[in-house]
Amino acid sequence: MSDSFDAIILGAGAAGLMCAARAGQLGKRVLVLEKAEKPGKKILISGGGRCNFTNIGAGPANYLSGNPHFAKSALARYTPRDFLALIESYDIAWHEKTLGQLFCDGSSKQIVEMLLEECAQSRKVGGDVEVRCNAEVTAVEHEDGRFAVMANGQIVTAPALVIATGGPSIPKMGATGFAYDLARQFGLKVVEPRPALVPLTLGGEELLFREISGVSAPVVASAGKASFPEAALFTHRGLSGPSILQISSYWKPGEEVGIDFLPQSSGDWLLDRKRETPRATLRSVLREALPDRLADILAEKLGIDTELGNASDKALRAAQERLKRWTFRPSGTEGFAKAEVTVGGISTAELSSKTMEAKKVPGLFAIGEAVDVTGWLGGYNFQWAWASGVAAGEAL
Ligand code: FAD
Incomplete structure (x- = not known):
């Protein structure tokens, strides 16, 4: 693939991969930059290795946010049943454990493989998704309507940029507050992050x-x-x-x-x-x-x-x-070291609830855990990652 992209997505986690797949399947040329050696590491360890990939009852009431209405639009447009239909189209066996929590019968790896295959499918419709691992983004600049992203000493540019680098929970896995630093650089407010789903x-x-x-x-x-x-x-x-x-x-x-x-x-x-x-x-x-x-x-x-x-x-x-x-x-x-997620993050007041685009900075998007939307325990956080990823992917 050449170095000419319609969009660059920072982070190949749940939200970033979903966003890339959706944009790619709509014909966009997308580059995903991931600092880890492989994509979807939090998906792989989630749900005790079986990924509690959604909650069948997920709705706006199951989320904490500075604006409790913010998540409504994205959650309504991409529902747990939509994700379930995707899982079933890949013949991934699943079961409900308790309280609407849906898990893979097999392994979380199936979810990552499915998302990567969804990215690959974009080639059939003239789009393309490249997932580049071992590519830690260290700086971003914005000039003349283009975002220039520095990763491993190389610069790539695109007219759209998606922040999907997650929150600081589990720093041992490389999680940081990078999303917040970037948001602040662009003048976006950040709601003070706190460890959540934590002992x-x-x-x-x-x-x-x-x-x-x-x-x-x-x-x-x-x-x-x-x-x-x-x-x-x-x-x-x-x-x-x-x-x-x-x-x-x-x-x-x-x-x-x-x-x-x-x-x-x-x-x-x-x-x-x-x-x-x-x-x-x-x-x-x-x-x-x-x-x-x-x-x-x-x-x-x-x-x-x-x-x-x-x-x-x-x-x-x-x-x-x-x-x-x-x-x-x-x-x-027990702090971020043991927290499953982060409460707080990029303020929803800065983003469009329909597209996840920053109101002040056209072309800049934020999705997933980086945003001030936090789900309950039980598959709600992945559902937000999928739904916000799809919302941005369609808008790119
Ligand atoms: P992430 O999945 O964290 O992805 C962000 C990606 O960005 C990472 O791959 C990271 O390496 C990359 N990145 C970060 N900084 C940079 C940079 N500077 N340059 C390039 N790449 C960068 N939720 C559920 O709904 N069900 C569960 O079963 C579940 N189990 C969990 C178990 C554990 C132990 C943990 C910690 C969390 C669990 N969660 C679960 C929460 C869920 O994993 C997160 O809500 C979800 O992964 C958030 O997705 P995301 O794409 O926003 O962020």
Whole structure:
């Protein structure tokens, strides 16, 4: 391929590859520059190697963003069913694990191979996609309506540029805030990035929960107005598990996290138990609902060690209330090193929600995790990568 391109896409991740395939199949000549030695590295490790490639129920309500309406247009124009149809056209076997989360039966590699084949298909319609690996972009300049991109000492130019370099989560894999630096260079605002879908750390007295590291229980975890009924896991450093990862995206330093340890119980459950089984202890009734070690530590912390028949109604009501809303004050998160995604990023106020093009800089686009749109755990982040990639790919 010659060095004359209609568009240059920075980053061969989920969003960049999808964008390239769509633009290529619409007849564009596209160059994708990828700093890693191979494309789609985050796809390869995703979903425990099976890639949770979408969530069948994905809609705007499943995303955090400075503008909750921003994702609507792209998500409506490229839906989870559209991606599923693509997967099926490649005979990739899949299954629903839980809560609408769709995974490959085989391996995440199938998704990367499919995206590369979609890129290759563009040749049939007069387009072309070249994916150049080991090509780290270090500088971009914009002059006379063309973007000049420097990668490995070489300069390539095109009238359109797509920022698809993702967010800074998992720096060990080479993730950086490059997208934000570039956006700022072009005068675009960046919403302060924070680690999301990340374990929370505990300090002080709450460190006692360390004793039950490895224990998990089905709870409802909440932070602010957000709450998620899924499992929580006690870890050596604090709290993890799906419900905690979900609320970590909403949690802000200094705030409390609430945990309902008895999501199935309502009314005066403990008083009813006192009447039915007055010889039982708090520890023994909690052991019916929760893992033993968790039941024991909660009973100990509530300080009720008599038989229920000997405890006052007031004390049991207070205990039940506490079990329904146990509050933790996390000392922090495990940071970008352990975060699955990033909350924040290139401000949606700077971009067209239809095309992902920067309003101030014609020809400049931003897609995927680089943008201030962050999905819940469960396939939502890839769906945003596909949908925003398609929106920009069609506009290029
Ligand atoms: P990325 O996939 O991060 O791609 C960006 C690309 O740009 C990378 O290949 C990077 O090497 C390249 N790049 C960066 N800087 C430069 C540069 N200067 N020059 C050239 N190239 C550059 N989401 C789900 O929906 N389902 C899952 O199952 C899931 N599992 C995950 C598991 C883990 C462990 C992690 C970390 C994330 C997971 N996610 C999952 C989130 C998902 O991977 C991301 O939301 C998604 O990959 C974002 O796509 P992207 O294309 O915007 O960015």
